[in-house]
Amino acid sequence: MSARPVAVLAGGVGAARFLRGLVRVVPPEEITVIGNTGDDMWWHGLYIAPDLDTVTYWLAGMADESRGWGIQGDTFTAQAALARLTDRSWFQLGDRDLATHLYRTGRLAAGVPLHRITAELAERLGVRSRILPMSDTRVETRLRTDAGDLHFQEYFVRERWRPAVREIYWTGLDEACPAPGVVDAIEAARLVLIAPSNPSISIEPILRVPGMRELVRAARGKTVAVSPIIGGRAVKGPTVELMRAEGLRPDALGVAERYQELAAGFVLDTADAALAPPIAALGYRIAVRETMLDDLDSAREVAATAVDLLRQPAAA
Amino acid sequence: MSARPVAVLAGGVGAARFLRGLVRVVPPEEITVIGNTGDDMWWHGLYIAPDLDTVTYWLAGMADESRGWGIQGDTFTAQAALARLTDRSWFQLGDRDLATHLYRTGRLAAGVPLHRITAELAERLGVRSRILPMSDTRVETRLRTDAGDLHFQEYFVRERWRPAVREIYWTGLDEACPAPGVVDAIEAARLVLIAPSNPSISIEPILRVPGMRELVRAARGKTVAVSPIIGGRAVKGPTVELMRAEGLRPDALGVAERYQELAAGFVLDTADAALAPPIAALGYRIAVRETMLDDLDSAREVAATAVDLLRQPAAA
Numbered sequence: 001m002s003a004r005p006v007a008v009l010a011g012g013v014g015a016a017r018f019l020r021g022l023v024r025v026v027p028p029e030e031i032t033v034i035g036n037t038g039d040d041m042w043w044h045g046l047y048i049a050p051d052l053d054t055v056t057y058w059l060a061g062m063a064d065e066s067r068g069w070g071i072q073g074d075t076f077t078a079q080a081a082l083a084r085l086t087d088r089s090w091f092q093l094g095d096r097d098l099a100t101h102l103y104r105t106g107r108l109a110a111g112v113p114l115h116r117i118t119a120e121l122a123e124r125l126g127v128r129s130r131i132l133p134m135s136d137t138r139v140e141t142r143l144r145t146d147a148g149d150l151h152f153q154e155y156f157v158r159e160r161w162r163p164a165v166r167e168i169y170w171t172g173l174d175e176a177c178p179a180p181g182v183v184d185a186i187e188a189a190r191l192v193l194i195a196p197s198n199p200s201i202s203i204e205p206i207l208r209v210p211g212m213r214e215l216v217r218a219a220r221g222k223t224v225a226v227s228p229i230i231g232g233r234a235v236k237g238p239t240v241e242l243m244r245a246e247g248l249r250p251d252a253l254g255v256a257e258r259y260q261e262l263a264a265g266f267v268l269d270t271a272d273a274a275l276a277p278p279i280a281a282l283g284y285r286i287a288v289r290e291t292m293l294d295d296l297d298s299a300r301e302v303a304a305t306a307v308d309l310l311r312q313p314a315a316a
Numbered sequence: 317m318s319a320r321p322v323a324v325l326a327g328g329v330g331a332a333r334f335l336r337g338l339v340r341v342v343p344p345e346e347i348t349v350i351g352n353t354g355d356d357m358w359w360h361g362l363y364i365a366p367d368l369d370t371v372t373y374w375l376a377g378m379a380d381e382s383r384g385w386g387i388q389g390d391t392f393t394a395q396a397a398l399a400r401l402t403d404r405s406w407f408q409l410g411d412r413d414l415a416t417h418l419y420r421t422g423r424l425a426a427g428v429p430l431h432r433i434t435a436e437l438a439e440r441l442g443v444r445s446r447i448l449p450m451s452d453t454r455v456e457t458r459l460r461t462d463a464g465d466l467h468f469q470e471y472f473v474r475e476r477w478r479p480a481v482r483e484i485y486w487t488g489l490d491e492a493c494p495a496p497g498v499v500d501a502i503e504a505a506r507l508v509l510i511a512p513s514n515p516s517i518s519i520e521p522i523l524r525v526p527g528m529r530e531l532v533r534a535a536r537g538k539t540v541a542v543s544p545i546i547g548g549r550a551v552k553g554p555t556v557e558l559m560r561a562e563g564l565r566p567d568a569l570g571v572a573e574r575y576q577e578l579a580a581g582f583v584l585d586t587a588d589a590a591l592a593p594p595i596a597a598l599g600y601r602i603a604v605r606e607t608m609l610d611d612l613d614s615a616r617e618v619a620a621t622a623v624d625l626l627r628q629p630a631a632a
Contacts, residue, residue, distance in 0.1 A: 045361050045421025077391050081415030085440050088422065095411045099397030105361025106404065124401050 011202020015195035016058035021299025038141035038205030194225035224265030231271035327518020331511035332374035337615025354457035354521030540581030547587035
């Protein structure tokens with residue numbers, strides 16, 4: 001498979017909302033998505049890859065966009081029956097969604113690596129962009145919280161991100177390496193985008209895969225990040241909480257500081273315009289615009305801004 | 317858990333149809349079912365135990381009795397979605413049925429032995445009889461056929477028992493032992509029943525578990541078998557074909573010969589009355605009656621005949 005002009009580091013819903021705009025600015029065939037798998041987990045024997053599936057479903061046009069996860073119009077018959085058998089059914093999977101997991105788990109059991117399975121699923125569901133996991137081996141994002149040591153999904157879904165987070169850490173990094181295709185995708189890309197995802201638990205795991213941070217750093221001159229924080233708040237999820245836990249400034253400037261060595265362009269929201277001067281002072285070319293991704297038009301416009309940012313002549 | 321007065325060696329649908337009569341003759345709390353797990357398999361990452369589930373669903377009153385497998389009124393949304401992803405979806409599981417498998421597989425992954433999980437499922441689904449797998453470890457029934465070496469489910473479901481069978485064999489026997497509770501159930505029982513199941517691939521795997529044949533042989537005086545063959549034909553499935561493959565007479569006499577050292581009582585159908593003398597000559601006390609298990613009444617009557625057979629004074 002030949003390398004594609006645009007590579008995107010992506011988490012879950014934020015990235016998916018951005019990507020559905022991006023595929024309307026850049027031909028979908030020209031895009032490689034490098035997805036976070038730090039949130040993956042085994043659940044009742046099935047291998048769950050929430051971020052890969054979210055991106056796949058959104059790009060396939062089958063996502064439940066209002067809920068943010070799962071498949072539009074899905075039913076929850078199996079889930080309801082499971083809830084009668086066990087109270088360990090806090091992770092929700094619709095019936096059609098289950099099929100994705102049966103397929104993936106069966107293929108994993110047959111020894112097929114995750115990147116191949118991810119490509120098969122994308123292809124069968126009609127996605128024309130390439131979707132890669134950051135790694136074929138398990139890297140697990142874990143949180144030390146005042147409610148104990150938790151898998152990210154336990155913290156996020158089961159505990160509804162109420163526990164205070166003391167530390168984020170990863171297991172499996174020693175054995176991990178970028179999935180086949182990932183290094184090529186970044187090296188050969190004309191443009192690398194860091195999607196508006198949680199920097200701490202969506203983008204950071206990708207960068208923690210051995211070799212990845214150096215790779216993205218080397219691609220700094222062609223990399224643009226889109227802030228996931230608007231007016232000091234995340235659109236969805238515990239971005240602010242987790243950035244605080246890491247000792248970062250929980251705002252667009254904090255995000256920009258975090259990506260300083262990785263990206264040359266930064267898109268932030270008009271609500272954060274006051275932070276534009278210090279962000280620009282970090283060495284970024286910046287774009288300030290509305291970055292809410294509520295609908296297709298706004299997603300397309302934000303994506304177009306990110307795509308064009310490093311192509312424009314420098315401002316005076 | 318204390319031992320129960322009645323133990324039943326059971327396969328799938330035939331046994332389940334018999335058991336729903338038995339629980340109306342004997343209090344369900346007094347019954348231990350020892351179920352065949354030779355047909356179990358891994359399917360898309362889930363652990364499937366067809367015979368245990370069939371017995372459980374029938375005793376729970378939730379079986380699809382006309383189809384013979386799965387849950388009444390179940391939907392097949394996940395299955396339909398899976399069929400769009402892969403043609404390896406020949407084994408059918410309904411959405412509610414999937415929940416059973418998710419529960420079981422999740423518990424297995426947590427290190428819980430199969431007999432405990434089977435008991436949990438039975439209890440949560442409202443079954444008052446005790447259901448035990450023959451073994452906690454995997455014993456797999458495999459067939460050498462003119463279409464290759466097949467798992468029983470591949471032969472039965474995928475190939476619709478069309479290939480000619482040359483040999484039946486088992487893997488995993490060396491490491492297998494009876495599941496906890498099985499030995500006690502047979503030793504302490506007042507009555508042991510061999511359900512009208514396929515002798516070759518439902519009952520034989522149970523007897524092949526190391527120690528089981530000797531155990532049932534020692535219980536011969538309190539054991540009654542019900543013929544699964546009526547008028548030279550199985551009610552359902554490849555019983556005749558598989559008995560032939562084993563070089564057995566594929567009729568009620570062949571079944572009686574096979575169980576001769578294991579049972580003292582034998583129930584056969586009126587259609588096979590001509591075989592009654594040679595069967596009695598094998599040393600059995602026999603009952604000849606209609607043994608079709610089409611409805612609850614007939615199932616109850618067949619069960620009552622089997623339960624009473626060794627209690628009655630010997631015929632003149």
